[in-house]
Amino acid sequence: MPETTLDNPLKRFDITASEIDRVVTVFYAHIRRHPDLGPVFGAHLEDADWPEHEDKIARFWRNAILREKSYNGNPMRVHLSRPDVKAEHFPLWLGLFHQVLKAELPEPTASSWGVLADRIGEGFRAGIVSMRQPKDEPPKLF
Template sequence: MIPPRFPVTAEQIDLVVAVFYAAIRRHEVLGPIFAAHVTDWPPHEAKIAAFWRNAILHERSYEGSPMQAHMRAGNVAPEHFRDWLMLFDETLRRSLPPESAAGWSALAHRIGAGLRMGVENMRPKAGPPVLR
């Protein structure tokens, strides 16, 4: 069995996901974006918790593609990831011991950077194409 990336339990993952999405629903910018796509929160939170358990605890319970989901959404912009990460970091700091929060934050920032770049690359570019 592969050890976790940093000290965190499945129960702590579930707690962080629940606290985070409660904050998302109240957020003035991110709340409406999520509301446009998530109509049933418990299954969404369970799926995201499975994603994090896979990424941190090496469980194999998650099926999906975060990159495809964010690119398909249509209303997710690169600048939204800054707000998402700030809110996620705040949730981690309030919910976990410092070592666990720091490890999870670093992982979330790496994943967020990749998702942000994917969304950025899918944006239509202004002006005519450069053919050199």
Template sequence: MPEPRIEVTPEEIARVVAAFYARVRAHPGLGPVFARHVTDWPAHEALVAAFWESAILGRPGYRGSPLKVHRDARDVRPGMFSLWLALFDMTLREELPAETAEAWSVLAHRIGRTLRAGVTERETHAGGVPKLI
């Protein structure tokens, strides 16, 4: 197994994911969007934890395409990613040591830019001008 990209344990990943999605469910803008797509929160959190374990720890087991999922969700808008990342950063800072939180945040922002770009490509006004909100 490769060296972890960030010094974090699977238990910490699961804790961050659970705390983050508790915030998402309570968020007035993000909560309703997620509620339309997530019917089994424990399964969703396990899937997302597996994603992070793969991305950070190099663990096998995650099967999926976050870009496809976000692009196919017609009610996910590019502007939502800044809210998502702000909640995620807040969660990281509260749940992890500062250095670990910062390293994970950098990775999350890189992934968030990719997801936002995928959603932006899907959403355009006439003439190809992106819809950002």
């Protein structure tokens, strides 16, 4: 029987760990073929590294959604440490992520996860803009 929010009152919305894992796997299959995002990821991940990366990101999402405490990392630091990850990549990433969510999940679940992804993605985008701008310039808000 599928897990519900009654089974785990801390989770944000109704979704299972296996659904999260599936979305992440499908999403990264799309990423690898994406003309702009594929090369950025490919610069940091060899073919053999993808399963480990997907597992790590699935743990990130299970932590964020199911409150599993299965992820330990600092994704902002990782994104900042890669100069080829640009602020303009995040709208592309989010657009593709929303497509996968809509294709793989029921609408209410896709919508709930999409809202969370938008919030996290915007935080990463804004962090990259802020941390990479020259210290003597006024802040860029967009």
